[in-house]
Amino acid sequence: AQTVTQSQPEMSVQEAETVTLSCTYDTSESDYYLFWYKQPPSRQMILVIRQEAYKQQNATENRFSVNFQKAAKSFSLKISDSQLGDAAMYFCAYRGLDTGTASKLTFGTGTRLQVTL
Amino acid sequence: GAVVSQHPSWVICKSGTSVKIECRSLDFQATTMFWYRQFPKQSLMLMATSNEGSKATYEQGVEKDKFLINHASLTLSTLTVTSAHPEDSSFYICSASGPGQGAYNEKLFFGSGTQLSVL
Numbered sequence: 574a575q576t577v578t579q580s581q582p583e584m585s586v587q588e589a590e591t592v593t594l595s596c597t598y599d600t601s602e603s604d605y606y607l608f609w610y611k612q613p614p615s616r617q618m619i620l621v622i623r624q625e626a627y628k629q630q631n632a633t634e635n636r637f638s639v640n641f642q643k644a645a646k647s648f649s650l651k652i653s654d655s656q657l658g659d660a661a662m663y664f665c666a667y668r669g670l671d672t673g674t675a676s677k678l679t680f681g682t683g684t685r686l687q688v689t690l
Numbered sequence: 691g692a693v694v695s696q697h698p699s700w701v702i703c704k705s706g707t708s709v710k711i712e713c714r715s716l717d718f719q720a721t722t723m724f725w726y727r728q729f730p731k732q733s734l735m736l737m738a739t740s741n742e743g744s745k746a747t748y749e750q751g752v753e754k755d756k757f758l759i760n761h762a763s764l765t766l767s768t769l770t771v772t773s774a775h776p777e778d779s780s781f782y783i784c785s786a787s788g789p790g791q792g793a794y795n796e797k798l799f800f801g802s803g804t805q806l807s808v809l
Contacts, residue, residue: 616781618734618800664733668798677724678785678798680733 575600577667579681586655587689593640594650594684596665606668607641607648608678613661621663624648652686660688692718694786696801703774704809711769711804713784719764720786724798725757728781737782740767774808781805 576599586592598607609621624632624641631639636656640649652659665681693716703709713723722741726734738759740746746759756778758770767786771778784801 616728616783616803618783618785620797623797677736677739678734679736682733 575602575667575669575679577665577679577681579665579684581684582682583685583687585687585689586652586659588655588657590655591651591653592655592686594652594663594665594686596648596650596681598646598648598665598667598681600646600667600669602669604670606670607639608666608668609637609639609648609650610664610666610680611659611661612664612683618664622650655688657688657690660686662686692716692786692797692799694720694784694799694801696784696804698804699802700805700807702807702809705775706773709771709774709806711771711782711784711806713767713769713786713801715765715786715799718786720767721764722787723761723767724785725759725767725769726783726785728783728803730781734783737769771806774806776808779806779808 578597605626607624611619611621622632622634622637624639631641636653638651662683662685664683666678668678695714695716697712701709724739725737727737728734736749737752738746738748740759740761742761742764748754756772761767781803783803785798
C-alpha cells in the first residue's frame with residue numbers, strides 16, 4: 574500500500590521569506606501523481622501544485638515550486654516570498670495510476686504552516 | 691474551474707438518528723466521487739469510492755452499513771450516516787473526478803465539507 578509521510582507537524586516562516594515543507598512517500602508503482610494541497614481555516618481543500626512522476630522537470634506555480642526526487646521518493650514544497658495568506662495546513666498527497674489506485678488520493682499527516690510578521 | 695457543492699456545511703443531530711450529506715458536481719459530470727473523513731488536526735482518511743450506478747467501494751475498517759453511499763447520477767452522491775453516535779462526529783469531505791481525458795488529466799475537486807456533531 575502507498576504511504577505518504579510528512580515529518581514536520583509544524584513550521585514557521587517570516588513574511589517574505591522562503592520555507593520548504595518535506596514529504597516522502599512509498600510506492601511500488603512507476604507512474605503516479607503527487608500533489609500539495611492547502612487547507613486554510615475554512616477547511617476548503619485547495620490544490621497548490623501537481624507533479625507527474627514521469628516528468629523530470631519540477632513543477633512550478635508562481636511562488637510555489639517542488640523538488641521532486643523520484644529515486645529518493647521525496648517531494649518537497651518550497652514557498653517563496655511567503656505571505657500571511659499562506660498560513661494553513663499543507664497536505665502532501667499521492668495518487669497512483671494503477672487500476673486499483675487510480676484517482677484515489679492518499680494524504681500525508683499534514684504540516685501546519687505559520688507565517689509571522 | 692469545476693465546482694463541487696457539499697450540503698449541509700454543518701449539522702447537529704441526536705444520537706441514534708440518521709444524517710444525509712449531499713455532494714453535487716455543479717458544472718461537470720463526475721463519474722467517480724470520494725468520501726473522506728477528517729478528525730480535528732488530523733489528515734483526510736478515505737472512507738469510500740463511489741462510482742455512478744454501482745456499489746461503493748469501502749476502505750478497510752469502514753462500516754458499509756453505517757455509512758451508506760449512493761451515487762445515483764453523474765452529478766450527485768450522498769453519504770448517509772445511519773444511527774449516528776458521538777464517535778461519528780467528524781468533518782466529512784467529498785471530492786469528485788473532474789472533466790479530462792483519462793486518468794492522466796483528471797483532477798479532483800473538493801466540496802467544502804460537512805461538520806457533523808452528534809449529541
